[in-house]
Amino acid sequence: QKEVEQNSGPLSVPEGAIASLNCTYSDRVSQSFFWYRQYSGKSPELIMSIYSNGDKEDGRFTAQLNKASQYVSLLIRDSQPSDSATYLCAAINNAGNMLTFGGGTRLMVKP
Amino acid sequence: EPEVTQTPSHQVTQMGQEVILRCVPISNHLYFYWYRQILGQKVEFLVSFYNNEISEKSEIFDDQFSVERPDGSNFTLKIRSTKLEDSAMYFCASSGGGGEQETQYFGPGTRLLVL
Secondary structure (H helix, E strand, O other): OOEEEOOOOEEEEEOOOOOOOOOOOOOHHEEEEEEEOOOOOOEEEEEEEEEEEEEEOOOOOOEEEEEOOOOOEEEEEEOOOHHHHEEEEEEEEEOOOOOEEEEOOOEEEOO | OOOOEEEEOOOEOOOOOOOOOOEEOOOOOOOOEEEEEEOOOOOOOEEEOOHHHHHHOOOOOOOOEEEEEOOOEEEEEEOOOOOOHHOOOEEEEEEOOOOOOOEEEOOOEEEEEOO
């Protein structure tokens, strides 16, 4: 079983809409989660981290963590064409500080 | 804003040759990492490094790979005898500043092509 799973997409939303990106994880990874954005050919760029159950907001981004369901999500409000990228969910391994990445969800925001 | 830097941005090499990829982590960070991403695939962990020794490594990080912190600023990944399947983007990352020990910041990557 994969440790971090994401729908590969593409997820297509109109400009100004809310984009909802989801991620599930196995119980072998720890409780620290990260969302990274990756433009084609570029490196992962940190968007947010979340450690506790509930919501964490930063500007247009809200991360949500539900440990009971082993589920973490990222909401992007007022989506812009510049948000079009692949969004990577990652978790810190219980054994240390190795990041385990999901395969990423490609988001397309259409003007 | 401090950032991780990597050189070179692109490297082309012949199969069997040695390559060294270089990274300068964020200056007050204590933990250093190498990841790779084969084209179209997920980002994969290779190795983590702390206090001048490897703290964790993946199955990918076999005897062909080594890491070193030769001075107070550089962190290197050496591949001794490259294979075709080593072609990938290699990302260096660092963490360990203040209260955000686990948050890893990535460099721009080195695209390695093995012919």
